[in-house]
Amino acid sequence: VEASVHPNGVNCYWQRQYLQVENIAFRHQRLAGVLNDGANYVTVSGCTFRDLYHGIRSSGLNDTYIGNDFRDTYATAALIIDSNTLVSDNSFTDIALLDGEGESVWGYFGIRSIGVGNTVRANRMDTIGYIGIVGDNDALIEQNVVHHPLATMNDGGGIAFDQADGLTVQDNIVSDPIGSWANGAPDVAPHNEHMGIGIYFGNTSIMNTIAQRNTVYDCPEAGIHVDHTMVTHGIQVKDNVLFNNGVQLEVSDYSNGTGAGATPPYFVPSYDDVYSGNVMYSLTK
Numbered sequence: 001v002e003a004s005v006h007p008n009g010v011n012c013y014w015q016r017q018y019l020q021v022e023n024i025a026f027r028h029q030r031l032a033g034v035l036n037d038g039a040n041y042v043t044v045s046g047c048t049f050r051d052l053y054h055g056i057r058s059s060g061l062n063d064t065y066i067g068n069d070f071r072d073t074y075a076t077a078a079l080i081i082d083s084n085t086l087v088s089d090n091s092f093t094d095i096a097l098l099d100g101e102g103e104s105v106w107g108y109f110g111i112r113s114i115g116v117g118n119t120v121r122a123n124r125m126d127t128i129g130y131i132g133i134v135g136d137n138d139a140l141i142e143q144n145v146v147h148h149p150l151a152t153m154n155d156g157g158g159i160a161f162d163q164a165d166g167l168t169v170q171d172n173i174v175s176d177p178i179g180s181w182a183n184g185a186p187d188v189a190p191h192n193e194h195m196g197i198g199i200y201f202g203n204t205s206i207m208n209t210i211a212q213r214n215t216v217y218d219c220p221e222a223g224i225h226v227d228h229t230m231v232t233h234g235i236q237v238k239d240n241v242l243f244n245n246g247v248q249l250e251v252s253d254y255s256n257g258t259g260a261g262a263t264p265p266y267f268v269p270s271y272d273d274v275y276s277g278n279v280m281y282s283l284t285k
Contacts, residue, residue, distance in 0.1 A: 004052075007031040012060070014038030022046050032057040036082075044068060049077065058082050065090065074101040076109040084117040096129030097152055108152055113139045120144065131156045131200075132174070138166035150177040150196050157200030157225070158216075161209070164202075169211045174198040176218045194220035198245065201226040201235065203255035208234035217243040222250035223280075229259030230268055239277040248280035 009026040012019050016039040023045075026033030029052040036042050036058035048069045049055030055070045055077045063085040070077040070092045077095045078087055096108035108129035111120055114136060122143045125132045129152035135141050139161070146158035158174035161167055177196030198216030201209070206229075216223040223242035226235060226249075242248035251273075257266040 002028055004028040004030060008035040009033040009052075010035070012036040012039035012042050015040075017041050019043070020045075024048075025050070026055070027051050029053065032079075034058075036060045036063060039063075049073060054079050056080070058085065060085070064088075069093075070095060070110075072097075074098060075103050076107050076112050078111045079109075079114075080112065080118060081114045082118060083115040085113075085115070086119045086121070087111055087113070087123065088119070088121040090123045092123065092125040092128065092132075094127050095125075097127065099152060102129060102152075109134050110146070110149075113141075125149070127151045127178075129153060131160045132158045133160075135159075135161045135167055135169075136163040139164075139168075141167070141169045142171050144172045146172065146174045148176050148178055149174075150179045152180055154179050155195040157197040158219075159198070160200035160202055161206070162202035162204040163206075164209045165205070165207045167206075167209045169199060169209075170213050172199075172214045174214065174216045174219070177220065179220055196220045197222045197225045197250075198242075199224045203227045203229060203259045205229065205231050205260040206235065207232065210236045210238070211240065212236070212238040213240065215241045215243070216245065217241075219245040221245075222247040224248075225250045226252070226273070227255050227259075228253040228268070228271060229255045229261055230263060230266070231259075231261035232268075233272050235271070235273040237273070237275045237278065240279070242278060242280045244281065244283045248282065249275070249278060251275075 021044045032054040033049040040061040042063040059081045092110040096102045102108045110128045110132045112134045119140045127148040132146035132149040179194035179196040198219040223245035
């Protein structure tokens with residue numbers, strides 16, 4: 001029997017700076033392997049995180065999380081409540097697959113970026129409970145490979161974002177969301193329908209956001225889904241390759257009546273989106 005006495009493996013305390021955590025194996029912590037509790041310029045590299053709640057839970061500035069291996073976490077593997085932080089070249093395998101063991105609110109992700117100036121780059125993911133990568137604000141999400149998201153949940157994407165302004169999603173490869181029938185879909189959705197999407201523009205305030213040069217394939221519902229609210233503007237979807245998805249490119253205003261800025265009669269006569277240069281290839285009619 002193995003157990004952790006402390007909730008965290010390493011605690012980077014508030015207002016400390018330039019801490020380095022390298023080449024450590026973390027297991028069984030009930031909150032996080034590495035908890036950044038307000039430190040800045042923290043570097044975590046070459047570590048493994050397995051059979052714990054969060055691998056890294058960070059609330060700092062200018063941090064670097066690079067070259068780590070996350071496996072079998074119960075909740076979101078890397079929860080980044082940071083600004084100007086780099087999350088790069090990590091691997092994520094079998095994340096948040098146990099019903100009820102992860103977050104009691106929105107969660108079960110590979111990486112969640114909350115803050116400004118964050119970069120999520122060149123990470124590899126296979127089998128994630130819900131969304132592979134979640135971003136907001138002006139995050140840069142690029143060169144990641146996300147395979148088999150939605151292993152525990154439904155109605156989500158490989159890469160998804162909300163409350164975005166200036167966000168860029170580029171040069172990623174997203175494929176094969178699983179889509180659990182049991183969990184995650186809204187009550188009004190049809191039952192037993194795989195609602196797996198590659199790249200998902202959320203139902204909040206999305207402005208000045210670009211999805212470009214991504215490759216998305218084998219997603220049951222849609223390769224890219226662009227929802228709108230009444231405040232949506234500045235969306236660009238350019239030069240993506242969308243192959244063998246249920247719908248290659250899906251555009252809606254489902255959330256005009258419920259999302260940000262909703263005002264009767266919940267109607268926007270036109271949006272200023274730009275869709276150009278996308279290759280959409282279907283294997284069925």
